[in-house]
Amino acid sequence: MSDPAxxxxxxxxxxxxxxxxxxxxxxxxxxxxxxxxxxxxxxxLILGLAGFFVMPTVLARRWRSPKE
Structure with a gap:
């Protein structure tokens, strides 16, 4: 798995x-x-809901390619 995406x-x-x-x-x-x-x-329950709904969005924004 060499592809970072x-x-x-x-x-x-x-x-x-x-x-x-x-x-x-x-x-x-x-x-x-x-x-x-x-x-x-x-x-x-609260931590699980945050992990399911919020964390993938946070990770995607953090890993987004910089805009040129």
Whole structure:
């Protein structure tokens, strides 16, 4: 994988998958499947949503080619 665009794309996809995993963990905590405080579940949900929706956009803007 020598193409930087391809590795950046895979990094953004990995960030989205991590966001989905955090969302699912948060749901499990809030539904009391996992024994953690509710605050931890809601925090995981918020972090997961930010990771899924916000972080790929931030990474894409950071990696954007400079305009000439």
């Amino acid at each position: 391809q590795s950046r794309y895979f990094a953004m996809v990995a960030v989205r998958f991590a966001g989905v995993a955090l969302i699912l963990l948060g749901i499990l905590v809030v539904r009391r499947v996992l024994e953690l405080p509710d605050a931890a579940g809601y925090l995981l």
